[in-house]
Amino acid sequence: MPSRSPGRSGNPAADPDIAPPVREQTRQRVIEATVDLLEREGRDAVTTRAVADAAGVQPPAIYRLFGDKDGLLEAVAEHGFATYLASKRVDPDPKDLVEDLRAGWDLSVEFGLDHPALYTLMYSEPTRSASPAFQAGMQILRGRVRRLAAGGWLRVDEDLAIAIIHATARGAVLTWLSLPEDGRPAALLTALREAMVAAVTRQEPAVLDSGPAGAARALRAALPGQTALSGAERHLLREWLDRLAADD
Amino acid sequence: MPSRSPGRSGNPAADPDIAPPVREQTRQRVIEATVDLLEREGRDAVTTRAVADAAGVQPPAIYRLFGDKDGLLEAVAEHGFATYLASKRVDPDPKDLVEDLRAGWDLSVEFGLDHPALYTLMYSEPTRSASPAFQAGMQILRGRVRRLAAGGWLRVDEDLAIAIIHATARGAVLTWLSLPEDGRPAALLTALREAMVAAVTRQEPAVLDSGPAGAARALRAALPGQTALSGAERHLLREWLDRLAADD
DNA sequence: GTTCAATTGGTATCGCTGATATCGGCGGAA
DNA sequence: TTCCGCCGATATCAGCGATACCAATTGAAC
Numbered sequence: 104m105p106s107r108s109p110g111r112s113g114n115p116a117a118d119p120d121i122a123p124p125v126r127e128q129t130r131q132r133v134i135e136a137t138v139d140l141l142e143r144e145g146r147d148a149v150t151t152r153a154v155a156d157a158a159g160v161q162p163p164a165i166y167r168l169f170g171d172k173d174g175l176l177e178a179v180a181e182h183g184f185a186t187y188l189a190s191k192r193v194d195p196d197p198k199d200l201v202e203d204l205r206a207g208w209d210l211s212v213e214f215g216l217d218h219p220a221l222y223t224l225m226y227s228e229p230t231r232s233a234s235p236a237f238q239a240g241m242q243i244l245r246g247r248v249r250r251l252a253a254g255g256w257l258r259v260d261e262d263l264a265i266a267i268i269h270a271t272a273r274g275a276v277l278t279w280l281s282l283p284e285d286g287r288p289a290a291l292l293t294a295l296r297e298a299m300v301a302a303v304t305r306q307e308p309a310v311l312d313s314g315p316a317g318a319a320r321a322l323r324a325a326l327p328g329q330t331a332l333s334g335a336e337r338h339l340l341r342e343w344l345d346r347l348a349a350d351d
Numbered sequence: 352m353p354s355r356s357p358g359r360s361g362n363p364a365a366d367p368d369i370a371p372p373v374r375e376q377t378r379q380r381v382i383e384a385t386v387d388l389l390e391r392e393g394r395d396a397v398t399t400r401a402v403a404d405a406a407g408v409q410p411p412a413i414y415r416l417f418g419d420k421d422g423l424l425e426a427v428a429e430h431g432f433a434t435y436l437a438s439k440r441v442d443p444d445p446k447d448l449v450e451d452l453r454a455g456w457d458l459s460v461e462f463g464l465d466h467p468a469l470y471t472l473m474y475s476e477p478t479r480s481a482s483p484a485f486q487a488g489m490q491i492l493r494g495r496v497r498r499l500a501a502g503g504w505l506r507v508d509e510d511l512a513i514a515i516i517h518a519t520a521r522g523a524v525l526t527w528l529s530l531p532e533d534g535r536p537a538a539l540l541t542a543l544r545e546a547m548v549a550a551v552t553r554q555e556p557a558v559l560d561s562g563p564a565g566a567a568r569a570l571r572a573a574l575p576g577q578t579a580l581s582g583a584e585r586h587l588l589r590e591w592l593d594r595l596a597a598d599d
Numbered sequence: 600g601t602t603c604a605a606t607t608g609g610t611a612t613c614g615c616t617g618a619t620a621t622c623g624g625c626g627g628a629a
Numbered sequence: 630t631t632c633c634g635c636c637g638a639t640a641t642c643a644g645c646g647a648t649a650c651c652a653a654t655t656g657a658a659c
Contacts, residue, residue, distance in 0.1 A: 126635095150615080150616060150617080151616075151617060151618080152615085152616075152617090160636095160637085161636090161637060161638060161639085162617090162618085163618085163619075163620095163636095163637085163638085163639095164636075164637080166617090166618065166619080167635085167636080171617080171618075172616095172617065172618085226525070226529075259538070259542065260536070260538075262534070262536065263536050263538055263539060263542065266526055266530065266536065266539045267539065267542055267543060267546070269522075269526050270519075270522035270523050270525075270526035270527075270539065270543055271518075271519065271522055271543070271546070272522070273521075273522045273525055273526055274517075274518035274519055274520070274521045274522020274523070274525075275518050275522070277474070277518075277521055277522075277525070278514060278517050278518035278521055279518075281474075282514065286510070288508075288510065288511050288514065290507070290508075290511050291511060291514045291515065291518065294507065294511065294515055294550050295515060295518055295519070295550070297550070298515070298519070298546040298547065298549060298550035299546065301546060301549055301550075302542050302543070302545070302546035302549075315570055315573035315574055317503055317505065317506070317553065317569075318503065318566055318569035318570035318572075318573050319570055320500045320503075320505050320508070320509070321500055321501055321502065321503035321505070321566035321569065321570075322563060322566035322567055322569075322570050322595070323500065324497050324498075324500035324501040324505075324509070324566075325501045325563040325566050326563060330598075331563075331594045331595050331597075331598040332591055332594065332595070336591060340588070340591055343580055343584060343588055346579045346580065347570075347579050347580070348508055349508065349579075374606095398644080398645065398646085399645075399646060399647080400644085400645080400646090408608085409607090409608060409609060409610085410646090410647085411607090411608085411609085411610095411647085411648075411649095412607075412608080414646090414647065414648080415606085415607080419646080419647075420646065420647085
């Protein structure tokens with residue numbers, strides 16, 4: 104490996120700070136082509152040749168720009184995450200810290216639901232934790248938690264709070280995506296979010312349910328195998344119990 | 352394609368039910384070799400050639416046994432999960448239902464922590480939800496939740512409860528594995544577990560005595576003042592609840 | 600005991616993938 | 630003008646999943 108020549112010869116891109124826009128431009132074009140390919144045809148469709156073809160460059164150019172395929176994917180993850188974070192605004196001084204926590208959790212979950220392939224790429228494998236995109240998102244989360252701690256809201260350690268927030272969001276997104284499209288209860292997301300809030304902050308849970316719903320669920324679960332009602336009666340009763348059980 | 356000859360000639364393995372043990376034996380050997388390779392050298396090391404070499408068979412044999420590589424991975428996932436479930440005992444009639452829920456959650460999380468590569472294989476991608484192994488585990492979880500519902504402990508719908516349990520466990524495992532080995536707080540697992548318990552169950556059961564009669568009595572008591580049913584529906588439901596409550 | 604159909608072991612091969620080598624040409628500093 | 634380093638382009642390599650093909654083997658039916 105030749106040591107960087109003092110005269111800074113020939114190439115202006117030798118120093119990344121003053122790199123000409125052309126390199127960054129093709130870099131961006133390759134990244135966007137990769138994102139497009141990833142979200143339209145799935146992860147298996149992301150091959151170096153397909154990306155190069157879609158971006159209008161040669162296969163070796165990818166390796167000159169990103170090192171290897173993993174470097175490309177990392178750049179893609181960072182790009183997607185940065186774009187998303189930039190599109191939303193983070194309130195630097197929220198008046199309700201807990202509500203700000205909810206908003207942040209919703210934001211990262213929404214990102215996952217909007218970009219399933221990209222999210223899976225970033226968060227499904229346990230290894231990619233050192234990615235810059237991962238760290239950038241982590242930094243924002245860390246700031247939120249710090250403010251919560253400063254406000255005296257935190258029930259647990261800051262690091263533990265971060266891990267809890269992260270784990271619930273990750274579980275929410277991946278489980279949501281794994282469910283069949285017609286069986287994704289919106290209540291799952293809010294339930295997990297409120298479980299997270301209850302585990303992290305001191306805030307009391309808002310609702311202490313005490314209606315017929317619980318008893319209806321119990322009766323519904325105990326319904327099969329009893330003989331006091333006819334089949335037709337059981338069928339109709341089942342429908343009513345469904346309505347009562349869903350009536351929170 | 353020749354239609355299956357009526358005389359069931361030649362090969363005893365034509366009917367999978369009476370397949371000779373030799374086929375199942377090599378099948379098992381291939382699966383175990385794959386698991387070993389997966390947990391020792393990571394997922395990328397699991398190639399058809401490496402598996403065939405480790406199991407002492409030829410590469411085409413894998414395709415004859417499992418159809419394709421995805422079939423092999425599915426069989427591996429099912430094998431690992433079945434082995435794990437068989438090693439633990441599920442109490443068919445636990446005395447403390449909520450504690451049983453905790454035990455089940457701990458069990459599935461422990462499985463993930465003990466077999467990171469296998470767990471990631473099974474649960475990281477949202478797609479593999481239709482696998483038999485997935486369904487088998489789901490069935491056990493479903494039974495636990497049903498008992499909770501019958502006991503009146505459930506705060507939410509059964510399906511939602513299942514989703515919450517699943518999501519928290521998945522998030523717990525994947526987040527735990529993504530943390531650096533020296534920064535994995537044990538409190539994360541218990542915190543997530545208790546958050547799950549708080550989100551799914553209520554402190555006091557909605558019905559005191561088990562069975563349809565008790566649930567019917569509880570529902571009958573909570574019936575006035577709710578609006579999900581019409582007056583006529585409430586009237587008929589009232590009659591049925593009377594019959595159910597009297598049916599000890 | 601012979602026959603025969605289906606499976607299995609074994610080798611070779613196909614198309615594709617990630618990654619690299621190599622070379623000519625372009626462009627900007629010296 | 631000279632020259633060094635980047636870029637486009639083609640060819641190529643090893644390895645991958647998957648399949649084709651053929652000989653050897655097996656085991657039930659006759």
